[in-house]
Amino acid sequence: MTDFLLELRSEEIPARMQAGARADLEKLFRKQLDAAGLKAGEITVWSTPRRLALIARDLPLATEAVSEETKGPKTSAPEQALEGFLRKTGLTKDQLTERDGVWFAVTEKPGRATKDVLAEAIPAIIRAFPWPKSQRWGAASLSTESLRWVRPLSGIVAILGEDLVECEIGAVKSGYATRGHRFHCPGEITIGSAHDYAEKLRACHVIVDHVEREAMVRDKAKAVAQAAGLVLVEDEGLVIENAGLTEWPVPLLGRFDEAFLDVPPEVIQLTARVNQKYFICRDAAGKLANAFVCTANIEAKDGGAAIVDGNRKVLAARLSDARFFWEQDKKKPLAQQAEKLSRITFHERLGTVADKVERVAKLAEWLASEGIVPNCDPALARQAAELCKADLVTEMVGEFPELQGLMGGYYARAEGLPDAVADAIRDHYKPVGQGDDVPTAPVTVAVALADKLDTLAAFFAINERPTGSKDPFALRRAALGILELIALNKLRFPLGQALSVADSSIKLKGARLLVQRDGCSYHEQIEGAVAFFADRLKVQQREAGVRHDLIDAVFALGGEDDLVRLLARVHALQAFVGTEDGTNLLAGYKRAANILKKEVYEAADADYTREPAEQALVDALNAAEPQADSAIAAEDFTAAMAALASLRGPIDAFFESVTVNDADLSKRASRLALLDRFRAAVHKVADFSRIEG
């Protein structure tokens, strides 16, 4: 047993690719071991910007010898069959063994030296490596068949025990030599084995273990902030990225001009993080401080003074750009900015962003004045909607598109608009995907809902629906946002109606397509849109643990597009089918439905004395039906289910003792009609035929 070290050294590997590369290296290495029948103990994988390393512990020195047995013809088979088998195996007859009247050829495959296996495995791993992007380089790239790697591959260290595993790929030959830190130790260093690898590199200013570097960035960044009396704003993404950009991370704290703090903190944070990969800090009171933490890759001769000063200047240049944008933008009220939206195309068939804004404003006002969004001032809803996209034409959002909405909120507040309006502008894109905050402030809800309903209605009107994995206008996300807004705020309204109101403002170049397209009526088009919601609802509810067949069972009733009521029904149903009563009622329902499916009858009144179990079912239905009806009218679906549960005993007893298919045709017809009535009663809450199990 011995340990194996592999280091693949290259020019700087993008930080974002390192985690994937570590996983791929381990996977490919294990695949090679498996193929050779080798087993390793623990496998460790490390990365720095300039190297991928793998250490496999406890590898055997050779693969085990194996004997392979090949079955041949029967001993009774004609001579030709045996000759053919001997030719195939290359053996003579006396080398074969006989068992149960069959010839067998046994070939011994000797074990292979692990070193030889690895010498073949390494080039195979390198060739198969699935980098997200790879390149060719150097003289060899005269051919497009030349080796590809994420950046030029510059060295391979491959040592089994203390022996070099000799291999060669491209112009790179394996060896014992690697390099230390690019600037602190630029010369070659010789590695003895897997055991001294990490420590030899450490002595040469390289921390090869990325987890250790991440801890260094995390802890030292915190420490330098603390030493300045500040609190670091933790950011694990930045920790990993900075660890992926350095072999010897040295976090340093710098200050920027306090005057920049006039700029919204989100802008400062984004500038620092996205452009410069800096951490930011807060003061003891939680306010953004005029400080940043950058992570250098050297132990600078001057203690980092020049590095901090250089970084400060770069940040200052960026922040002064940001401050310039902030001040320029504030000079114009949002209403004036919004005028420019008529120059931006929303979609070539759907007009400009200004057109969209007007539709959204009308719809938001309607949602408020109809009381669909309760306690919402229609005038504020309209005002907020009219301004909600104005920040798209500001300099700041032009520079940082991810600040859309947020900047609009800041500018609205700066010009003294009501808080409800500013908040609505800021948050109207929410919720963006699952897990995002769902707005609850009435004006925000009205604008957020109107924006998304308009988007959906508009793209449906031009028949741009998501197909498969393609959803270029993020309509699924918009639908999901609508569902979350409705569910969290318990908004009661027929979705179909809201969509037709949204649709009524859409002016297309050419005819309004929702009205007549593909021979579909307007009504059918709206139904299509509602069905799209049903699908999104199923996806959303499935993730929340609701069975999709139950949603189907409720949707199958038709005519329900009040999502709050629909969900209440689904949730009550889910609780009910989980009970014993529910399971048995379902069984009784399925039996009744199966009989009804097969039989044809003409409904008839019973002109005979009903059997007791038959009468009991009639009585139970007489009692349960009005109970269920009034519970449903009161939207108390749990009570409606309870009323139906009372049918469980009678239906079981009915099937127990009553013959449906009686020879007397009038009895038969009457009993079938009774089963039909039972089925209809159950359908008051859901179409049980859609329920699985």
Place this chain on the structure above:
Amino acid sequence: MQKRRFPVDLAALIGQSRATMADTDKTPLSLQDMILRLHAFWSEQGCLILQPYDMRMGAGTFHTATTLRALGPEPWNAAFVQPCRRPTDGRYGENPNRLQHYYQYQVILKPSPENLQELYLQSLVEIGIDPLVHDIRFVEDDWESPTLGAWGLGWEVWCDGMEVTQFTYFQQMGGFDCKPVAGELTYGLERLAMYIQGVDNVYDLAFNNHGVTYGEVFLENEKQMSKWNFEVADTDSLFEGFRRAEEECRRSLEAGVPIAAYEQAIEASHLFNLLQARGVISVQERASYMGRVRDLARGSCEAYMEKNADQWAAKYPEWSK
């Protein structure tokens, strides 16, 4: 071409550059001395020292010494300063960092040498950047020029958080695979000089060490050219010029003079940039104009390949188009 490359021993160089000596007498390199140092360094590495291309262009990459010479199998090593024009970046001389006309220092080495990173770092030491005082980093930044139909992988090189160089291994040019791959270095000269001189405003840069500043040379130029780019340039004649360049490119291709055709692609590209600065190209039209420029560039590259393919294949049997 005879190449005479010094063995690179960065270790020996660190802390001993000529520029550190300059530090001791407190005179950092002027912009022109920096250029001279880079010329001397890359000349020593076997590069041809070329002069700027005599046409208006948005980046040094447009120089035929880069674009066209990146095609084909023949070795090619050159360095040059290229003035770049970015009309939309004009700020009437009022922004300390943004210019509509600035200098790039461009190095192109084909095939890319094994020690390209070391050579580059050595060049930084030459102009006064000590990598044990300043934090130099290679940060992922893949390069793509849709108008040239070109892309490559590489980095932006950071010096204390500032991007000072674009470092690219060309993979495709004009839609053709680069065989072999060329390494391209593009230094932002003003930025580097501002850094080395510790100056916050580009117009305060020492152009030479005899008291002439960058502002004295270029401030008035920035003011007038910003005004022309944004306000004065006659858009009708720019549109007309664009159409003429397209036509001339086509005629040149038919006549079998791809280098002349490529010059028209350069011209069209710059006219397109001017039209953008004048704000007369809508968002929708933008993509279509870029596509037209790309077609010119690609067509020229294709014809250039065509014209040379036989002689290249004869000289380099393992090469094929």
